[in-house]
Amino acid sequence: MHSYTKLELESLIEGKLRRNFGRTVSEATQLHMFKACAMVIRDIMSEHQMETSKRSYDTDAREVHYLSLEFLMGRSLEKNAYNLGVLDTLKDAISDMGFSPADLFESEPDAGLGNGGLGRLAACYLDSMSTLEIPATGYSICYQLGIFKQKIVDGAQVELSDDWLDKGDAWLMTKMDETELVNFGGHVVDYWEDGFHHVSLEDCTTVMAVPRDMEIAGYQTEHTNVLRLWDAKSPVPVNMNFYSTGEYLKAVEEQTMAEVIAKVLYPADNHYEGKSLRLKQQYFFVSATVQSIVHKHFAKYGTLHNFHEKHVIQINDTHPTWVIPELMRILMDEYEFGWDEAWYITSHTVAYTNHTILAEALEHWPQNLVESLLPRIFQIICEINQRYLDELRLFFNNDGNKLYEMAIVWNGDVRMANLCVASCFAVNGVSALHSDILVRDVFHDAWLRTPEKFQNVTNGVDHRRWLAEVNPALNDLIVQVTGSDDYLLHPAALSEFETAKNDSAVLTRLAEIKQENKVRFANHMKKQNGILLNTDAIFDVQSKRLHEYKRQLLNVMHIVYLYQQLQDNPQLEMQPHTFLFAAKAAPGYVMAKKIIQLINSLSRQINNDPICKDKLQVFFLENYCVSLAERMIPAAEVSEQISTAGKEASGTGNMKFMMNGALTIGTEDGANVEMHQQLGDDNIFIFGLTSDEVADMRPHYNSYEYMMHNPALKRVLDAIAAGFSDGRSYSDITNSLIFGQNGHADEYMLLADFASYVKRQGDVVAAYQDKTTWNQMALVNIARSGIFAADRSIRDYADNIWHVPYRG
Ligand code: 26W
Secondary structure, three states: OOOOOHHHHHHHHHHHHHHHHOOOHHHOOHHHHHHHHHHHHHHHHHHHHHHHHHHHHHOOOOEEEEEOOOEEEEOOHHHHHHHOOOHHHHHHHHHHOOOOHHHHHHOOOOEEEOOOHHHHHHHHHHHHHHHOOOOEEEEEEOOOEOOOEEEEEOOEEEEEOOEOHHHHHHHEEEOHHHOEEEEEOOEEEEEEEOOEEEEEEEOOEEEEEEEEEEEEEOOOOOOEEEEEEEEEEOOOOOOHHHHHHOHHHHHHHHHHHHHHHOOEOOOOOOOOOOOHHHHHHHHHHHHHHHHHHHHHHHHHHOOOOOHHHHEEEEEEOOOOOOHHHHHHHHHHHHOOOOHHHHHHHHHOOEEEEOOOOOHHHOOEEEHHHHHHHOHHHHHHHHHHHHHHHHHHHHHOOOOHHHHHHHOOEEOOEEEHHHHHHHHOOEEEEOOHHHHHHHHHHHOHHHHHHOHHHEEEOOOOEOHHHHHHHOOHHHHHHHHHHHOOOHHHOOHHHHHHHHHHOOOHHHHHHHHHHHHHHHHHHHHHHHHHHOOOOOOOOEEEEEEOOOOHHHOHHHHHHHHHHHHHHHHHOOOOOOOOEEEEEEOOOOOOOHHHHHHHHHHHHHHHHHHHOHHHOOOEEEEEOOOOOHHHHHHHHHHOOEEEEOOOOOOOOOOOHHHHHHHOOOEEEEOOOOOHHHHHHHHOHHHOEEOOOOHHHHHHHHHHOOHHHHHHOOHHHHHHHHHHHHOOOOOOOOHHHHHHHHOOEOOEOOOOOHHHHHHHHHHHHHHHHHHHHOHHHHHHHHHHHHHOOHHHEHHHHHHHHHHHHHOOOOOO
């Protein structure tokens, strides 16, 4: 790796300021300075990227294509400089030029092109794929507006638009010459000639897909991959002269179609809505992507017969499933392949990762919508369906139930997960438990037929970002104890940190670092939000999307329980406890928004009640996003991972907290199960029903009984129903727990888990009061978090699904 001196960086930055903004250093604003720094870093990465691309071209390397409707990248300047090994030098250069590096980094907007777990996972994986020197490209949409910014106004969530591109485009490189054309609507015209079936679309609407590439630097390598974000543009200027010919209306149609496609990220997480614009987004980015892969491949090899040998397409949930019929279409209609070979190539190229088993998140598009928007694609899907049903009839002896469950097109719906399972060569879940549930339950019948397709790849997080970069003091301590920074490239080496488990100096330093992080976070909160956190209290954090299955409400119920104890006995000696929530709710998710209001009502009540002073605090931190998580997670001491067992596919926040020495209180769900395995019973606080118990209990579950048999629980629910001093009542929330709608009370079984949760919270506090033990537990959590590094996940994908080599 070429290294840069401070003076070299300064002169490069100065050059950018002069040539791009016509400013000297002393005339430059912070914005100029940010952009100039980004350009300098981008130049370094582009050089690396061109080399990388040439190398994989020259070696005919097999390539990975990671398709995702979401990449929650967050900020890039500090991260890229870190990976390139120039962070310290860059900071010196920035300071030297009269700016504060911290303020400059802070001025960068998050690239919020994702909702939550699925999008952040994709971003972590990009980092690992570059670091492991795997030739890989990410593909998505260049949304003009990312995930909304959340404001809390009078206790309620208000959404503001997130116009990130005016600064964020510093990282993007537009490649007009690699534009692809994507067609919508129209009708299929076909005829046979010389034994070949010619198919084309007529009267369709065309949208231009223009690549805006973002370079992805790896850590300590010049290997640099690309995240290709497709922007939508209209192919024709609207020209009034065409009015009479009828072309005018078509031009307007194309213009409007193009304008809206890349406008905004859909903010619903784990909830499917059959909106036609969403379908247009999906097909738009998928079609552009497949065309761009195919065109490059054909230009290089002059044939597509070896396509599946040179490419693997990984789809991040079902959202990009259209790659399957789209690749079929291109092979057959544009390159004259017959069905069988097109199918062989396609079904040996695409692999599918499932990220949720919530029924309401499963995508099923109305047949009519697919047919009118994508007529040729619909034909191909019907043909895949017919052939699949024929095979299923044979395999299952005409068992109608199996056909009904597994059909791809059924009853007016196109079922995307079934299309994936039928067509992909690999299907994986994202934690051991989740993958197990997939084969035992959701995809059981498909598993019977093709068990070899089904795999597990437990999620992982970018530990360079989520440990070393966000918690530099902890990084220093690990380096000091283990004698090297080996763990950065070999996360398994984190285990050597455990040798210091009985070293009191290390334990003391670990506690100091946590305290420093708490103070740093508290200062930031005070400055940004005017919130006063008690840094002598336990910082107990639940940060993730707001969803009923994640059970923020169970956390609230426990807080109300503690508050009632204080009300009974204001003199009660208790461990000072600060509860922090951070969560965005999907704008249309009424119950989730009510729960946010409830948290804010409770927060106002408790924070203003003198009996809680120095004992109990509750805060809802607005606008949870990558950059807030980066400040908050290093300061957390307790991590709340309390979903109903069986519902959280994996979770990845859980891993980030663990790496930063927070202790987990959680259910046996998602990756918590594997954390528990690593940590044993002594280093994690597990409670509640297991997923099997949840499933067994479900048919005869009666939440009302739980309430009636537990007076403390009843009292908590009564208090929530009555509301707090702001006069808002929350009886609709408690009613849904006790009575529910159409007999479906407390779907996520909060009342069943309440008692064991409260008890476990007591254990957490007791453990916290024994400082040495607590610090040892924190150290063990950090030391055993290595398997939750994204590098490990990516090696798993590379070994078991992609079959590509990587850096040792
Ligand atoms: C169609 C609407 C929609 C949008 C997003 C449905 C489903 C999704 C995502 C699949 C939801 C999601 O982010 N799932 C999360 O994926 C993470 C990464 O694997 C897991 O860690 C989380 O447990 C899972 O909830």
